[in-house]
Amino acid sequence: MTEEAFLEAYDPAAFARPALTVDLVLMGLREGRPAVLLIERKEHPHAGRWALPGSFVGLDETLDGAAGRVLREKAGFSPVEAARTRLEQLYTFGAVDRDPRMRIVTVAYLALMPEAAFMKALESDARLSAAILVVPWDGTTGGIVEAFSLGDRDRATPLSFAFDHAEILAVAILRLRGKLDYSDVAFALLPEVFTLRQLQDVHQAILGTSLNKPAFRRRMLDRGWLAPTGSREGGTSFRPAELYRFQEMP
């Protein structure tokens, strides 16, 4: 916009333009590590490789709207579940040759959900598979993200990604790490009520490091985001932990 020569282009079809899609990093936690939902491509190009679920952006929907639609159409979320999922724009990828068929620019989104919703989405659509992400801790640089099928216990054969989706995943993990301790992203990966131990596990899974227990508890409780529910977890064979609920800053 703000183009002087714009008026000449008033006919929307006058100029060739890139196609626009959204691609979603559907992220949850499995086995104490970040995990994503992927689709195995059946057609060319990149047949047999793993891709993020996505869709074209319609003329009459916002980017967030298109991302929400993918959540419902491709991950089997009900409108209520989709509204409860934390959806955040990540970055826009526009390399000229990122798709060999034609010029496609994609707006990547990060969708965070608790483990239960992650598993439900996985089961809702046979095309979806879950992959565990293994991210080397190399400080702040992009780093290479490796993904392994949930069944691949030995982490023997890493999955290969379609298009630039490995890059998108690397950006997703980095963003998550960066926002972890000043925002409330971690709570989007937890159920409604949770223990402090679970919260610490989430942080550790995202950071890929272990954290000091007393310091972590102090920091979390001092922040004022946690409201004790008064009840305790059940089903343990040891002392059950207090359950907390996330509540906005006052």
Added chain:
Amino acid sequence: MTEEAFLEAYDPAAFARPALTVDLVLMGLREGRPAVLLIERKEHPHAGRWALPGSFVGLDETLDGAAGRVLREKAGFSPVEAARTRLEQLYTFGAVDRDPRMRIVTVAYLALMPEAAFMKALESDARLSAAILVVPWDGTTGGIVEAFSLGDRDRATPLSFAFDHAEILAVAILRLRGKLDYSDVAFALLPEVFTLRQLQDVHQAILGTSLNKPAFRRRMLDRGWLAPTGSREGGTSFRPAELYRFQEMP
């Protein structure tokens, strides 16, 4: 991409698609505050309002490439200057009605430059004007950005923005604040060599707060990003300060 029904769309013109642009927040510092370069719109819509420089994204250029082209074509940067300017993707705005003429999605970029380059760009193109940004310090929320013409010393009449460009500016300021103390963004607003006082002024201008001098110096020097040049600033009527140069982390 990753659309099953994709093959049906193999004809690039088959589906109506949003137009795609880049818009640039050309940012420098003036009078100890953040300032941006804006273009006053002459045509409808939003004639008389102030807009960010931007352009459509060509089929054969990347997003970063299109942003660099705007830098050269609209801000009069030479290729060398453009390459030296720090250009960073900010966020992608896709509200359906953000442009009344047609559906346009825009990828916003933040371009940071030292004061000299900022003034040179301002003078290179008569259509460009500089505006001082006044951002209320309301913690982390979006907040309203007000802009005033460089000549408007009393800050009497705020400029009104075209399209959603006020929102884009708010995101830009917030991003800058967020990255200020873990990244090297501040150095992009300073000349090659600079004093610690100038560095502190940049931080204060972006944050909108004043900072503790000894603590600031300690933090900056301990980070290891500053290399003393051995020479001192000139032209002062008092003790001249040591000049430093930014150098990457080892």
Added chain:
DNA sequence: AGAATAGTGTCTTTCAGACACTATCAT
């Protein structure tokens, strides 16, 4: 000498890391 800022020494407070300790629950 005086003015003005550069640059530092040090005290205090705050907070993270570490470790050990106590508390509580199921079996």
Added chain:
DNA sequence: ATGATAGTGTCTGAAAGACACTATTCT
């Protein structure tokens, strides 16, 4: 009682804020 984890008290060290002080340059 035992085992296992929840949860806390406290020491230590690192780093920020505050304040006052010294240092250096120009006029």
